[in-house]
Amino acid sequence: MSGDKILNVDRLAMRFGGIVAVQDLSFAAERRKITALIGPNGAGKTTVFNCITGFYKPSGGAIRLTHDGGTTIALERLNDFRIAKQAKVARTFQNIRLFPGMTALENLMVAQHNALMRASGFTFLGLIGAPGYREAEKRAIDLATDWLKRVNLLDRADDAAGNFAYGDQRRLEIARAMCTEPALLCLDEPAAGLNARESAALSELLLSIRDELGTSILLIEHDMSVVMEISDHIVVMDHGVKIAEGTPREVRDDPKVIAAYLGADEEEAAAVMEGGS
């Protein structure tokens, strides 16, 4: 695989006391492409995400993010909120983390915090009702509305996020991450708990994010129908190390991958096979 890389992970290692969760992991994600990170439960995928997004400090290795302009940022040296703010990496969580007591619209407004903070003159201009801030807020509402439309939740804009059905919460979380206008979107099992119809809608949404907005996506997913359909490149992990990578076709036929899934769970192994056929 060649081309323009947005993310380079080089010899990443993460240890928790004696537990080695990730070891010597190197991979890259291409710009404007969907890269999937798959592997059986406990393989260390979420840990890799937490290292990339700054929630864990890696025990070793380097994570480099290269923006469109060519500036490169060493993510392993940044705090979590700076990774979202400056490096423009947004993420969702395996166990959804919305603001349940706030409306869908409010959730998307919080995502635009930094831009709105600047527009409100760090609150002082906003407090006196400066027109510049009011315009910025209107634009923020427009962006939020746009995303609510894209994820098909516009009619529920004023409902509390905690009241949403599971699948709706997943989509709202993606919309919220996208409202930060990220360069790289990291999704941790976005199809978990979705039915077949919802999974298909999710695939479409992710493809539109890639193709229409040119956002690069890093995806952890167990649902092989989604992974095989939309991924441009797949990295397979097991027990904290990379065991294979390549196109969906290459990965599907790789005996090591099948063995890893067979070792873990027969159903999942079957899913890998089915997803490809």
Add this chain to the structure above:
Amino acid sequence: MKAPSTHPIKPATSIPALLKTAFVNALIALVLFSLMIGIRTEAGSSGQLTYWTRFGDLASIVAAVFGGSIVIELLRQWIGPTGAEKLVPPAVQSGISFIGRYLAPALLIFTLLVPVMFYNQRYILDLAILVLTYVMLGWGLNVVVGLAGLLDLGYVAFYAVGAYSYGLLATNFGWSFWICLPLAGILAAFWGVLLGFPVLRLRGDYLAIVTLAFGEIIRLVIINWQDLTGGPNGVSGIPRPSFFGIPLDNSDDGLAARLGIEYSPTHRIVFLFYLILALALLTNWATIRLRRLPIGRAWEALREDEVACRALGINTTTTKLTAFATGAMFGGFAGAFFATRQGFISPESFTFQESALVLAIVVLGGMGSQLGVALAALAMIGGFELFRSLESYRMLVFGMAMVLIMIWRPRGLIGHRAPTVYLTKAQAISSDLVKEGHG
């Protein structure tokens, strides 16, 4: 901050479970009170220890706890939150929202007219000023606890900083109230930030304990820094506020003389009343405004989920600090008002009990609700006065009333949350969804 119970709220319990709960509570009471009540010790005439037993009293206390537990459990099932909200018919609900919409303006108009209606009743005016002071403190603390979800048990520290700022600046430099007021707020906010820095990495219970300690530290510093604060003797002779430079006294250039009306000491009380009302309304206005700004939304988001906030690029440390500083600033304003109203301040006015009272107002009001906090301050301070005739039973009756209210409405008087922005229609969000924050 849940309903004051030792057991989580469960759906309808069976009779054996009910008895078991009551039995466990009675057992705890027995252990707790056996030494406190069961055995009474005293120093005898020649200094030796004498003691006698009061097993009868102990038995009646334990029996009361047993019976009380059953009553409370039953009450919780009948009027408690489990299922109760679903039973409210829509007509009643729309009635409640109707009252809700007009309650706040009606309350405001009534408050504005209080000095007119009760002009000759000094006691009521004083009580109203006291209530408004606590409304203001409640609204200030509401920013920290209700919006940002940071449990602050040392709020009185900022009240004290504000009071001493004004007291000391006015007595030492002769600065006027209107110059000292913003200074008191700024100094309190400064202390809020200073406290916040080391403390805000702590969460939940740890944060609560450290803020509690901070409140005590400020009080101890005031007691011991005799040169500056006068120690336990306090600061006296703090100037009364002037009507923008015109004194409110019996002198020739006093306000009464200038207006050509007869002087009455009530003028000053009325002025103080409108002063604290204005300060409280300023707090309310600023809070409502801040809630709709990105900073306020970030506070509430912080209360809902701190990890998600960080994933969205929000600097949680500065966000917490601004919440702390904003709450502290309002506390400082209230403190400056307190100093000018009393004319005398001493460390005794700034004990933990004050922090607890203000926190109780915020929790009782429904965390985050401005109207709820105002109602709770009225109920707490007014109720406290109402029960004055009960003398030593006052605390007991008051405590029981609090317990009953928290069973009836565990999320406070006004439990729902109003969204800060909407596309088509603002609908109240049920308190079941809103998080309480965890530090």
